[in-house]
Amino acid sequence: MSVSQITPTLFLSGADAPLNAALMSQKRITLIVNATLSHASPAYPGVECVRVPVSDLPSARLGDHFDRVAERIHGNRAGGTLVHCAVGMSRSPALVMAYLMRYRGVTLGQAHRWVQDSRPFVRLNAGFWEQLLQYERRLYGRNTVRVAPAQEAPRSLPLPLTSPRLTPRLTLVPRSPLMSRPQAMTPASRRRRGTKASAVKI
Template sequence: MLLSQVTSTLFLSGADAPLNAALVTQKGITLIVNATLNHVCPAYPGVECLRVPVCDLPSARLSDHFDRVADRIHGNRGGGTLVHCAAGMSRSPALVMAYLMRHRGVTLRQAHHWVQESRPFVRLNSGFWEQLLQYERRLYGRNTVRVAQEPPPISRPLETAPLTGNRWVTLVPKSPLMSRPSQILQSQVLKKRGVS
């Protein structure tokens, strides 16, 4: 379970954190924003649950909820707010960025940096980025970021391979989810193929 603290009273997580009653109590959570279709809203005394029933697809209209969620987070003066989705990577960070723009007066660039500092593996889908860009334009009349298309994979000769034969490896942009075990697994596959 990973709970990320964005401000002194604002937290981001996946669907597991709100199920931990001790954690909710320890952090003084009085509002849970549940940005999922299927995950349960736990019932705790003195804790309100605000449901944002949106799926994590680029076509989903998360922006329909930006103002309502931002205003509710801002109005939660009695305690902390936990915003979560299934993994805490796309829907909930987008909602938090909308809040930061609306009530903390920051640009989308600043809001993204702020959220990413507390939760480095944030990865919004392209549709939510576009909706945040439109929201920033509506709030400030301009955009401070541009969403670039992801470059196609680059193919290069495998440097560690012998020069006999044509061995190519495809390099893809580094994912924030790439972990050490996947890199080890990749090297084991190369060894099995006779590439050392």
């Protein structure tokens, strides 16, 4: 079980973490965002569960939920928030990145680095990247990164069903200003201030 800390009150995980009552209490979780179709949302006293019923497919409309989830995360002042999907690699990181763009004033590239610093194995599908690019354009009027296509595997070596997904590569857009607001804090700046983003393995 792996729970990654994104901010002091925002955590990212797979579907096993919210089933651990002791962990939820330790992290003072009062909001669980469940970005799965089939995993159950546990009922804990004083904990609200928000469901985002989206599959991990490039065609799934995860972007339709960016604003709603970001607002709920931002509005949760009672305690911590846990955002999870099945394994914490695609749907939940995308939702967290949308929140960081909207309420922490960072660009898509910065949001990706922030999340990846705490959870290095995040792997968003190509459709979610495109929806995040559209969201960045909506928020800032331009994109600060391009998503280059993933390198294809040799045709003579078909990928087994269990192989890791091929991940698009982020490329900075030349001469595009970074639109960070003063309250934005990336993992690098947190380290400079003496606070390290952590991944808690249970």
